[in-house]
Amino acid sequence: MAGSRRESVGSILTRLQGLLRAGAMKAEDRPIWYDIVKAKPPKPVPPHREVQKILYPEDFVRARFYKTYADPGATVLSNENSKSIPQKFVDRYLELHGKGETEPSRLFEETTQSLAAEGVRLITHEERAAARGKSQVTNKSQASAVTPETTEPGTSEKVKVKSPSQKVDIKGLFDEKS
Amino acid sequence: MASLSPWTRYSLCRSLRYCRSSASSVLFSRDLLRNQNGIAGSGSSRDNCTEAPSPSSSDGKQKASSGKAVTISRAMRAYMERAKAHDDMMKAEVADYEIGKRHLANIMGEDPDSFTQDDVNRAIEYLLPSGLFEKRARPMMKDPYEIFPKKKAAQFGLDGRPYHWLYFTTSPNYYALLYDIAWKMEDLKAEEDRLAEEKDGKPDREKESSDFTLARSEWITHQRLKDLLVENVPEKEYRHFLVLMERLAAHPLAYKMEEFIATYREPIAMQSQTLEVPQIEVDSDGRSFATASGKRKKCAATVRVFKPGSGKVVINGEDLQYFSNFVYRESLLFPLSLTGLVGEVDIEAEVQAQGGPTAQAGAIRLAVSRAVTAFVDESIREDLRLAGMLTEDPRTKERKKPGQEKARKKFTWKKR
């Protein structure tokens, strides 16, 4: 078509109209889309706006949950009906909150207790660290005979992430829960 | 040339304008062009252009059967105009050619009415002798339809809509093929899932798929694919096609698509099947023998192989001593050792003493291999063929070049 090939100038509609106005294109030769685009022009672009972060109240509960408690372990994804422990916690929290009986400051502990009553035992980061340290000690005493250089607890912990003793620890966690 | 009058020379030259290279593009018929201009009525054109009705009006509108005006797209109008112009030009050229032919007949003193194309060729060769090596570069006078490239038929209808839904890809047939392959693959995957569900992940396909194999065929060549698609397919695209087809053929359920795959495969001819196996004859002593001959360089050998035998070899009445070098004896040994007939056959060879021992040994070896095929089974015959024993060596002595001492060797040259 004989229009300007500078695509950044106006829109295709204005450019075609320019052609028609200037007589470079006869009216009967106009393309099919012309009438349609003219009748149904593109909608104006809404004004630019700042994109907000999407946050919900439950996010704060969940954030505090993860801050306080250690990762409760894996979640079964194949069963969509089963809820994960954090989700249960959040639901219970909101439920208690909705009832309005508890003080907001005690709501978190209340929820923990309520879940504990149902048999869900949550382990805090400190407890986890303590348990891990203990297993680390035993592990070290076993391993020291073989590898005396693993003396520094921080590095050895990193190294031991995949060690069998760690697995035992996790297994123990599950056992406790069940 | 001097005897020609200016006029004849002019017409001759005019006729000789047809000496252009006939770069042929894709399939296109002149039937179509004739059709549209009402020259030839028979018009059995091969391409899809026959679908387009012949437009007679030039204003771009036509009354359809419903009585309403049908718009002919500008692209189609332009195409038809060009087609008409081309046809007019061709008509003029054909007329020129006919006149030129008559002039030529007169020059040669022959009857213009019975002057054929062969006569034209002969006359041109006589009147305008050319020393050019390339035949196509020499003067010629031919039917314009043989000289001008054929014109491409329209790929779109009167309304300007392309026939093919992948027209805009510029290689519709190729991409349609890829599309087919993709969907076949999807179908196979779906089928596999279905079978896995039905038979608990163990579809028994051994029975059906037993005769599906790619071993006896190979993928079609690049050129063949081009011919099949009537499109230019770049090398890269051809390789892409191969990759996709390989993937399809490697699918465990590929046998279900055997028919589709087979269209893009060419059978590998079992050459040993087409091989001529010599007849086994029986001589007066009741021993069976086979006769065969072989060639190498300038040497020809005829060999009779007797079975059973004791490993005796007679070449031109001598024994294997005929070849003093072990290399030649070894070359005779190979077909026998490959077939396991060392010491079990007798060989009688007659070989022309011309040529060197290599040629003689090679000729005898070929003949022996051929003769031995009579006594062995098919698989060994194929082994022999694969080992190159049944193929004649086409190499010959390279000619000596002028200015050189031998074929390659140069004269000694010293600057000073």
Added chain:
Amino acid sequence: MRERLVRVAGGMMKSLSRTAYLCVANDVKQGSSRCLSSVAEPKQSNLRQVFRTSEDDPRAHTLDHVGLFYKIPETEVNSMFKGCIHPWHLRLMNTFNEHCLMVRKPSVEVNGYLKNMNFNHPVPKFVYYGRRGAGKVCSLLHTMHFCARNDWIMVHVPWAGQWVRGWNKEVAESTHKPGRFDLPMDAAEWLSHFRIQNQNKLKDLKTTSEYIWTKREKADVGTPLDEIINFGLNRFKFSSDCVGVLLKELRLQAAEKGFKVLVAINSVNSFFVPWSKENTLKNSEKKQVLPHEVSLVHNFKKMLSPTWNNGAVVCTVNEGSNDQSLREDYTPQYLLGQEGFEWFDPFVPILVPEYSSTEALSCLSYYIDRNWIQNEHGRTEEGMKEIMFVSNRNPFNLYKVCSSL
């Protein structure tokens, strides 16, 4: 795979040394045992057979021993065979650490004749002939061994061709007769060879006439032949004449004294056929010396004439000692030429053929036994067949083929 097979086709007997290729080739064929040396699992040949005989006395050899190797004792080797055997054969024997000869039909036949001959007749003449490498010298050796065991006196020329060729040899005008030429070195060499071969047999032999070498030096009647030999070895100038004296005395005394003389000459045809001009013997004036002008040849030719008895002449004719242009055939008639044939007539030609398949197998078994064939495919039955095919069962070619395995 295809390429490999073709590559093997190129130099295929090397297949034996390049068995790896053929093994690959054969794997494809799923181990069929057709392709001989390519059998994936080389198994020892079952053609292995008896190739040795403990009978080391050639007098006892009969046709039953044909194709079997017998061992020559070390002492006899040193006394008799040093300088008689071709270098390659000697090398091979040294490698094998024993000196074995195969009993073959031609020599058994000749030995049989010698055993039953009436020696009152003029000397019988036998000529071994055959293709190159067919075993003529070995047959001659066998005969010599036979005669040595019978305490015959050996007059053996290891290679007569040596006397008629060599353009740079020391050639002297004959002291005995002008127009002839002496080969002092060759004659001396032969004398020492003769002495070694007949160490204990010459004690009683004395000259029967007087020989005057120079004005001062002469050999009286009754001089031991040993002294003649010593004289020849000390005075090279007269060595050729000494040879003549020696041969004459042997001829004369053979019948009288009752000892038997074996004249064994290898490639006797060189006595009669002149060598080409380039390589021929030349005198001090650079003129060609024809064989009959050489005094040694002249003397030995006399041994071939039927003028004496109580002895035998066993010779070989050899293509190799003829001129390049005269090697078209290996028959005595062709090789000796007109003159030689007439000189020799009458004689018994004995063909030394190539190995029969039993003999070839025996030889291969011997080689395998001596670890001469180490390639494991060469030890298989199919490998042996290949070797036999390529060598055409010619003993020398058989050795050559096997030497690379």
Added chain:
Amino acid sequence: MSLYSRMIRWRACQSVKSCCSLHKTALSRAKVNLEQVARFSGSKLVCNQQEVEAPTPMRGEETESVADTALQHDDYFGLKNLVTVRDLFEARVHLGHNSGLRHESMSPYIFGERQGTDIIDLEQTLPLLQHALDVCAHIVYRGGMVLFLSRNQQTLPWVERMAQEVGEYSHCRPWKRGIFTNASSIFSTLPIYPELCVFLGTQDTVFEMHLGIVESSKLLIPSIGVVDSNCDNSDLTYHVPGNDDTPAAIHLYLRLFREAVTRAKAKRKEDGLSLDPVAYDES
């Protein structure tokens, strides 16, 4: 996510309701219009508002007027009830890219950033999609060619199949430069252009924009494009903010465009606009 999903669900219900009500009125209005067309056929039904430079149609006044009447209609092909916000949500149309990849021109259409991922505002997407479908249907209704483009390898066969089945065109293969801008030499005929390009993804590779967008804009071909949060929408005539990577979303778009094209063709036949002697479905 639960609150958000609940919220979306609520919104979706609202939109479904409104859609239903709208649809009813639209249908009744369409009937009226058709009757009007029938009554005033032949007379010049003025369709445009003010432009003098764009004269009334010339290609057979009768058909033109029918088409123009259809154009007057808000939803002539009944495409508004085809899809709801819920449908879009379930087809994961709302999922954008990582926020760091966001294109500035897309920020008005982004609902928010959820844990580092942009969420596209389906409330805005829906009307834009309906508008685009309507335009597409109108172009088809008038006999225009539609070219469907996509460079997504995963969904390529589906796009091509849809185009083939509805009798339109498709180009999902590597774009050779100049297919529009240099068409006369590439096709060696008088160039043929589609009347509409539908981009089911506006990106060629992850870094580059589809070249066809610029080419169609240069050649005055209107384009509809599904633009993800990381794409530039400035060269498209009609844009539909939405996920362009997920097969579910692409299948949804394909279903909608298929419906739009089929309905438009049916209408075209019904209204007697289709007089072309050549069948251009599959040949």
